Amino acid sequence: MSEAQLLVGPFNRVEGDLEIRLDVEAGLVRAAYVNSPLFRGFERMLVGKAAMDALTITPRICGICSISQSAAAARALAQAAGVMPAPEGEKVAALLHAVENQADHMTHFNLFFMPDFARPDYAGRDWHDRTVARFTAMKGSALHAAMEARARLLHIVGLLGGKWPHTMAIQPGGVTRAPSLRDKLRMQASLRAFRAYLEAEMFGAPLEDFIALDGIAAMEAWQTGDVGLFLEIADELDLAGMGRGAGRYLSYGAYPTAAGPVFARGIWTGDTAGVFDPALIREDLSHAWMLGEAAHPEAGQTLPDEAMRDPGYSWCKAPRLDGLGYETGALARQVVDGQALARALAREGGVRARIVGRLLEIARTQVVMEEMLAAIDPAERFMAEWSPPRDGVGEGLVEAARGALGHWCKIENGRIASWQIIAPTTWNFSPRDAGGVPGPLEAALVGAEVQPGEDTPIAVQHIVRSFDPCMVCTVH
Amino acid sequence: MNILWLQSGGCGGCTMSLLCAEDPNVLALLDGAGLEFLWHPTLSEATGAPVRAMLNDIREGRQALDILCVEGSILRGPNGTGRYHMLAGTGRSMLDWLRDLAPRAAHVVAVGTCATYGGVTSAGENPADAVGVQYDGALPGGALLADFRSRGGLPVINVAGCPTHPDWVTETLLMLAAGEMRDDMLDGYARPRFYADHLVHHACPKNEFYEYKASATHLSEMGCMMEHLGCVGTQAVGDCNIRGWNGEGSCTRAGYPCINCTAPEFEEPGHGFAETPKFAGIPVGLPSDMPKAWFMALASLSKAATPPRIARNAVADRITVPPSLKKPKP
Numbered sequence: 056m057s058e059a060q061l062l063v064g065p066f067n068r069v070e071g072d073l074e075i076r077l078d079v080e081a082g083l084v085r086a087a088y089v090n091s092p093l094f095r096g097f098e099r100m101l102v103g104k105a106a107m108d109a110l111t112i113t114p115r116i117c118g119i120c121s122i123s124q125s126a127a128a129a130r131a132l133a134q135a136a137g138v139m140p141a142p143e144g145e146k147v148a149a150l151l152h153a154v155e156n157q158a159d160h161m162t163h164f165n166l167f168f169m170p171d172f173a174r175p176d177y178a179g180r181d182w183h184d185r186t187v188a189r190f191t192a193m194k195g196s197a198l199h200a201a202m203e204a205r206a207r208l209l210h211i212v213g214l215l216g217g218k219w220p221h222t223m224a225i226q227p228g229g230v231t232r233a234p235s236l237r238d239k240l241r242m243q244a245s246l247r248a249f250r251a252y253l254e255a256e257m258f259g260a261p262l263e264d265f266i267a268l269d270g271i272a273a274m275e276a277w278q279t280g281d282v283g284l285f286l287e288i289a290d291e292l293d294l295a296g297m298g299r300g301a302g303r304y305l306s307y308g309a310y311p312t313a314a315g316p317v318f319a320r321g322i323w324t325g326d327t328a329g330v331f332d333p334a335l336i337r338e339d340l341s342h343a344w345m346l347g348e349a350a351h352p353e354a355g356q357t358l359p360d361e362a363m364r365d366p367g368y369s370w371c372k373a374p375r376l377d378g379l380g381y382e383t384g385a386l387a388r389q390v391v392d393g394q395a396l397a398r399a400l401a402r403e404g405g406v407r408a409r410i411v412g413r414l415l416e417i418a419r420t421q422v423v424m425e426e427m428l429a430a431i432d433p434a435e436r437f438m439a440e441w442s443p444p445r446d447g448v449g450e451g452l453v454e455a456a457r458g459a460l461g462h463w464c465k466i467e468n469g470r471i472a473s474w475q476i477i478a479p480t481t482w483n484f485s486p487r488d489a490g491g492v493p494g495p496l497e498a499a500l501v502g503a504e505v506q507p508g509e510d511t512p513i514a515v516q517h518i519v520r521s522f523d524p525c526m527v528c529t530v531h
Numbered sequence: 532m533n534i535l536w537l538q539s540g541g542c543g544g545c546t547m548s549l550l551c552a553e554d555p556n557v558l559a560l561l562d563g564a565g566l567e568f569l570w571h572p573t574l575s576e577a578t579g580a581p582v583r584a585m586l587n588d589i590r591e592g593r594q595a596l597d598i599l600c601v602e603g604s605i606l607r608g609p610n611g612t613g614r615y616h617m618l619a620g621t622g623r624s625m626l627d628w629l630r631d632l633a634p635r636a637a638h639v640v641a642v643g644t645c646a647t648y649g650g651v652t653s654a655g656e657n658p659a660d661a662v663g664v665q666y667d668g669a670l671p672g673g674a675l676l677a678d679f680r681s682r683g684g685l686p687v688i689n690v691a692g693c694p695t696h697p698d699w700v701t702e703t704l705l706m707l708a709a710g711e712m713r714d715d716m717l718d719g720y721a722r723p724r725f726y727a728d729h730l731v732h733h734a735c736p737k738n739e740f741y742e743y744k745a746s747a748t749h750l751s752e753m754g755c756m757m758e759h760l761g762c763v764g765t766q767a768v769g770d771c772n773i774r775g776w777n778g779e780g781s782c783t784r785a786g787y788p789c790i791n792c793t794a795p796e797f798e799e800p801g802h803g804f805a806e807t808p809k810f811a812g813i814p815v816g817l818p819s820d821m822p823k824a825w826f827m828a829l830a831s832l833s834k835a836a837t838p839p840r841i842a843r844n845a846v847a848d849r850i851t852v853p854p855s856l857k858k859p860k861p
Contacts, residue, residue: 067570112651210778
């Protein structure tokens with residue numbers, strides 16, 4: 056039996072920097088160790104600053120989930136201040152957030168994930184020539200179409216939020232710009248154009264047809280658009296069986312409305328739905344280059360171990376819910392929400408399931424955005440009266456494109472006494488915990504094939520990218 | 532010309548913004564100008580071993596490098612080791628990589644305010660000891676020395692902004708590709724003057740409110756945000772309101788203040804980002820090149836002359852009083 060260790064990095068087409076150490080035995084990954092090699096220390100920067108500074112600083116944790124960070128911070132501050140946002144402002148904030156999530160999802164599929172199948176490694180496959188034409192990195196026609204559609208979709212953020220990324224439009228009391236009827240009609244035109252792109256290029260059919268798929272057999276019969284091409288590839292390469300997770304999913308619930316989140320909050324384990332209790336979160340530090348003890352984020356600290364001592368191997372903390380790791384992201388959100396196809400894919404839980412979960416969410420989010428925009432009444436006020444918090448604690452739980460994002464703040468005398476953040480990829484790419492239990496990606500990589508001579512195994516790349524990691528958020 | 536793009540201690544938002552380039556999209560634009568990425572972390576096919584080989588080839592002079600773009604600040608911590616950012620797979624810090632690769636490049640471009648001056652990554656206690664590529668805040672000398680010049684003879688070109696406008700980056704690259712970038716086309720902080728000679732104030736839709744100092748008192752109101760809400764658009768460089776962001780957007784168009792994100796040390800204004808520091812009720816910061824006495828005199832005069840339409844609209848979240856129409860001639 057041959058044994059080897061591989062160090063994979065720099066790992067591109069993920070957001071931020073990522074390094075993975077693999078123990079390989081007999082052509083299979085026996086163990087994986089995921090390192091987030093960048094520490095900037097946002098949680099430390101914030102301490103001592105005026106509470107409202109968080110709205111400028113936290114979006115800049117991440118250039119791809121910037122509005123998610125902004126929404127989480129605004130919600131945490133609103134709770135600390137005892138403020139309710141103006142209902143119409145909350146709708147605009149949700150629309151801004153949905154546009155970002157949608158842009159991120161389609162960026163992932165077209166620019167980050169699919170180009171791997173255009174590699175020469177797959178030359179000779181039935182689908183390879185078509186994939187080369189559509190998805191060759193930087194050149195493929197699908198990439199160009201996606202970038203142009205994305206740029207036009209983000210005009211909605213330009214209009215409501217001034218620019219993307221890094222808007223200050225979302226505030227505890229609502230949003231800073233009251234859209235007019237003209238603005239609303241203009242944004243509806245943008246959304247119609249984006250639907251036309253999705254239906255012509257990505258899905259090759261009405262989105263409602265994809266949303267209506269009720270199981271794996273129906274899904275496997277889908278042939279149109281780039282989605283059809285992906286499913287054909289997935290079938291031949293058995294992406295269904297590749298990179299399977301533990302089947303535990305977490306969602307904080309996406310897009311608040313008076314009637315609750317548009318996509319539900321909760322957990323899903325095996326075949327069972329459960330209630331999500333944020334009090335049960337702990338961040339384990341045993342294998343992170345962090346000092347201190349495991350703690351709930353309300354009591355958490357960020358004390359980097361400058362000596363980078365063993366057994367630490369990442370700047371990433373290891374969040375656990377009631378002692379267990381959870382997978383979070385589009386698939387988790389759709390599973391928790393009860394979408395039929397997602398539930399059918401929950402047990403499969405591999406590369407194919409994660410990608411289809413994201414595609415499902417693209418189709419559903421388009422419909423959600425259309426409904427959100429239709430429900431905005433330009434005659435209403437978009438900002439409530441509010442004052443910044445003097446003393447209080449706040450929890451801001453939102454769903455970024457990549458999954459559950461939480462901010463926990465403590466404000467004393469108008470200043471930030473503590474601000475702790477757990478990002479989606481902190482959950483998904485966490486290192487081992489005190490029990491030696493690997494994080495979700497680390498577990499999903501076990502058993503991945505390593506072909507003879509491969510130093511950057513292609514199967515490992517598919518599995519890693521199927522999570523759509525955001526490494527800049529992970530450690531922050 | 533080829534481009535190597537590295538992401539260091541930043542958020543990746545300048546790349547995300549770059550992908551918003553329109554007419555044509557960024558890939559088509561660069562391709563058309565004969566610019567190609569040797570490697571870009573968001574866009575390229577290659578991962579891992581081939582990338583390490585390429586970096587070594589550049590370092591050892593086997594691969595020519597025309598343009599090195601650096602996005603994100605350079606982390607010197609902890610204790611000067613740079614180990615808060617080890618470039619994945621290489622066992623070396625980004626600090627070391629930058630110092631090896633920059634002298635090989637014909638041009639070095641720092642993209643975004645983290646890469647130019649340290650930016651938000653250096654905020655607060657600056658936990659990671661972040662600096663810009665050639666500046667530490669407003670002071671020359673960052674990860675590279677103050678007297679560094681790339682092979683082409685220019686200092687590090689500082690395309691500042693948080694994030695950068697996509698066109699600021701593409702047009703800088705187009706100028707380099709055309710061989711037209713010269714020392715005198717950079718301002719005192721090495722920012723390309725094609726956008727840094729403008730102020731955010733130029734073409735701000737709140738200009739009429741500014742003329743009368745008709746001020747918004749709360750975010751979401753339409754008035755000028757200079758007096759109460761921290762806006763420094765009259766001092767901040769950038770053509771944000773001239774060219775627009777993501778279609779027709781800009782910070783002030785969306786109803787929140789310009790926070791001077793193209794400037795060194797914008798991340799530590801010394802007051803709330805949406806609050807105007809005042810002395811005896813008068814804003815401390817003056818519009819660029821405006822003598823204080825004239826500003827005070829004109830402000831008090833124009834405030835007194837504010838038409839009711841402008842005064843009322845300034846504190847409303849939408850236009851409540853439209854401009855009067857001239858009566859038709861009899």
